Amino acid sequence: MADAAAGLLGAPGFVGARSLYIHVPFCFHKCHYCDFYSLVDTRDRQDAFVDRLLLELNAMAPLARGEPLETIFVGGGTPTLLRVDLWERVLGALAGLFDLTAIRAGAGEFTVECNPETASAELFGVLRAGGVGRLSMGAQSFEARHLKTLERWHDPASVGRAVDLARGAGIGRLSVDLIFAIPGQTLAEWERDLATAIGLGVTHLSCYALTYESNTAMTARLKRGEFEACDEDLEADMYELTVERCRAAGLGRYEVSNFAAVGQECAHNLAYWRQRSWMAAGPSASGHLVSPGSGSWRWKNSPRLDDYLRGSDRGFAPAVDVEGPDARRLVAESIMTGLRLREGVEVGRLVGGLGDGALAGRAAEIVREQAARGLAAEHAGRVTLTDKGFLFADGVAREFLAMLRP
Numbered sequence: 166m167a168d169a170a171a172g173l174l175g176a177p178g179f180v181g182a183r184s185l186y187i188h189v190p191f192c193f194h195k196c197h198y199c200d201f202y203s204l205v206d207t208r209d210r211q212d213a214f215v216d217r218l219l220l221e222l223n224a225m226a227p228l229a230r231g232e233p234l235e236t237i238f239v240g241g242g243t244p245t246l247l248r249v250d251l252w253e254r255v256l257g258a259l260a261g262l263f264d265l266t267a268i269r270a271g272a273g274e275f276t277v278e279c280n281p282e283t284a285s286a287e288l289f290g291v292l293r294a295g296g297v298g299r300l301s302m303g304a305q306s307f308e309a310r311h312l313k314t315l316e317r318w319h320d321p322a323s324v325g326r327a328v329d330l331a332r333g334a335g336i337g338r339l340s341v342d343l344i345f346a347i348p349g350q351t352l353a354e355w356e357r358d359l360a361t362a363i364g365l366g367v368t369h370l371s372c373y374a375l376t377y378e379s380n381t382a383m384t385a386r387l388k389r390g391e392f393e394a395c396d397e398d399l400e401a402d403m404y405e406l407t408v409e410r411c412r413a414a415g416l417g418r419y420e421v422s423n424f425a426a427v428g429q430e431c432a433h434n435l436a437y438w439r440q441r442s443w444m445a446a447g448p449s450a451s452g453h454l455v456s457p458g459s460g461s462w463r464w465k466n467s468p469r470l471d472d473y474l475r476g477s478d479r480g481f482a483p484a485v486d487v488e489g490p491d492a493r494r495l496v497a498e499s500i501m502t503g504l505r506l507r508e509g510v511e512v513g514r515l516v517g518g519l520g521d522g523a524l525a526g527r528a529a530e531i532v533r534e535q536a537a538r539g540l541a542a543e544h545a546g547r548v549t550l551t552d553k554g555f556l557f558a559d560g561v562a563r564e565f566l567a568m569l570r571p
């Protein structure tokens with residue numbers, strides 16, 4: 166289906182989007198655990214991609230309803246693989262199409278994902294001049310052996326160099342991504358990775374347990390018996406150590422896998438987790454527009470660069486998935502993502518809004534059951550997970566999702 170977002174421009178009652186996600190689909194090489202849409206960059210399609218991206222942004226801009234953008238996040242792929250002159254074109258277009266006053270004043274947030282090997286003073290200077298104030302660096306591990314297991318191509322020392330270059334360019338909000346539960350990784354090695362990342366003085370860490378997504382090379386290797394997955398108890402120990410070390414370093418857990426100094430939380434991801442409206446551009450990018458009272462529209466651009474480059478008549482990207490307003494789905498998604506947050510979620514208010522007394526009663530019962538098991542607590546209408554509950558966040562969410570399934 167093409168032109169999904171074009172149809173949304175005329176949809177009744179949706180709220181203007183204050184967030185924008187852009188997906189850049191190029192990488193050096195495909196990491197074995199990765200199921201994001203990305204292609205090995207042969208440098209010959211970057212210009213065509215940016216040409217099409219600018220058309221898409223131009224078509225999409227009215228979805229912001231002229232409101233200042235609060236967050237922009239450029240992810241991928243490896244956005245910092247784009248040539249500097251192409252970055253200048255993208256940043257110039259964003260400044261011309263959207264109101265970036267909040268971002269430029271520091272009240273908003275503009276993040277770019279960065280592979281440390283691509284860091285340069287020139288690129289970071291251009292990003293900073295274009296309003297970028299936050300970089301999310303993919304480190305994953307500081308042990309060359311584990312990077313090899315993940316088939317991740319960068320020198321561990323490049324992370325520190327990239328952090329210095331970012332600071333030199335005046336980009337002060339820095340986040341580092343780490344992966345734990347890598348096959349063969351010990352608790353002591355994970356402790357060293359955490360200490361190294363914290364020692365860089367960054368204000369945000371994302372720490373994800375390695376997951377085996379279908380259709381990844383890592384999963385195929387696991388099935389072939391090339392290695393054993395990390396033991397579940399060790400993985401739980403690694404997670405508990407993460408929480409403890411981050412807390413001691415002043416990085417509080419504000420989402421299951423995300424830790425930040427006060428005020429340094431990723432506002433863009435919080436917009437996702439709080440089920441706000443956001444625009445999305447680039448192949449495989451997914452957008453979300455909330456229409457109060459009736460639910461939300463969702464769409465996903467085609468995850469194929471060839472389709473994307475062909476585009477559609479009015480400049481929008483071809484969409485492969487479009488879901489119309491559905492109040493129950495929005496409640497289910499709000500509970501699922503909200504429970505993963507330290508702030509929790511107003512389960513009673515959300516389910517109550519559906520106007521179904523039996524459902525509201527069942528939701529209250531589930532909250533009581535989870536509290537009795539020591540996994541959740543309720544204060545002032547908000548359900549939050551306990552420390553123990555964070556270990557089983559997906560299981561707790563499933564209880565509510567089962568209830569909301571049509």
Ligand code: SF4
Nearest residue numbers: 192195196199241242
């Ligand atoms: S750099 Fe990131 S997006 Fe690219 S293949 Fe590796 S994990 Fe995937």
